[in-house]
Amino acid sequence: GDSVTQMEGPVTLSEEAFLTINCTYTATGYPSLFWYVQYPGEGLQLLLKATKADDKGSNKGFEATYRKETTSFHLEKGSVQVSDSAVYFCALGFRTTDSWGKLQFGAGTQVVVTP
Amino acid sequence: NAGVTQTPKFQVLKTGQSMTLQCAQDMNHEYMSWYRQDPGMGLRLIHYSVGAGITDQGEVPNGYNVSRSTTEDFPLRLLSAAPSQTSVYFCASSPTAGDYGYTFGSGTRLTVV
Numbered sequence: 001g002d003s004v005t006q007m008e009g010p011v012t013l014s015e016e017a018f019l020t021i022n023c024t025y026t027a028t029g030y031p032s033l034f035w036y037v038q039y040p041g042e043g044l045q046l047l048l049k050a051t052k053a054d055d056k057g058s059n060k061g062f063e064a065t066y067r068k069e070t071t072s073f074h075l076e077k078g079s080v081q082v083s084d085s086a087v088y089f090c091a092l093g094f095r096t097t098d099s100w101g102k103l104q105f106g107a108g109t110q111v112v113v114t115p
Numbered sequence: 116n117a118g119v120t121q122t123p124k125f126q127v128l129k130t131g132q133s134m135t136l137q138c139a140q141d142m143n144h145e146y147m148s149w150y151r152q153d154p155g156m157g158l159r160l161i162h163y164s165v166g167a168g169i170t171d172q173g174e175v176p177n178g179y180n181v182s183r184s185t186t187e188d189f190p191l192r193l194l195s196a197a198p199s200q201t202s203v204y205f206c207a208s209s210p211t212a213g214d215y216g217y218t219f220g221s222g223t224r225l226t227v228v
């Protein structure tokens with residue numbers, strides 16, 4: 001079945017370090033791909049998205065590229081800040097007739113950035 | 116402020132009790148959904164609605180009911196609470212189903228004892 005696999009956390013980094021969170025998926029057809037971020041005590045916020053192969057989503061210094069050949073959507077940021085500490089979720093948006101609009105989430109990756 | 120409003124933020128129930136989690140959005144979004152978040156499992160879809168009067172089941176619908184009488188509101192009902200329903204519940208909405216990202220509420224933390 002369809003699924004999203006993320007690297008396990010927590011990922012602990014120093015401020016200004018490079019961040020990569022791996023995300024791979026299995027899906028029927030051509031899903032949309034999303035990264036959501038959840039700050040402590042809050043709901044999820046859409047961070048970025050990509051709707052077709054080779055699209056690059058970007059926001060707040062984060063980037064991710066839709067790689068159809070490797071079924072991946074890895075999240076990257078060149079220089080993290082303490083305020084980036086959060087849980088990051090990779091999600092797959094279905095486009096099949098019977099699943100239109102549904103999101104399949106990965107388990108989430110906690111990121112801790114220390115000063 | 117425009118967005119998705121969930122009430123209550125916290126709730127403790129005894130096994131067998133019933134309750135309704137409220138969700139309201141003021142963005143005129145057609146698509147609304149309920150998720151539960153459990154440690155190590157990400158978010159799982161409970162029920163969803165593509166418009167007023169239309170609802171359908173998601174991945175984990177057992178023990179929950181929904182209705183959508185208006186575009187704005189999408190309440191989630193727990194019929195007879197069980198400890199396995201202890202979780203954080205999120206409501207989300209989107210202009211339509213498809214390529215749009217979702218706007219999430221801040222969540223309801225439910226504990227069933």
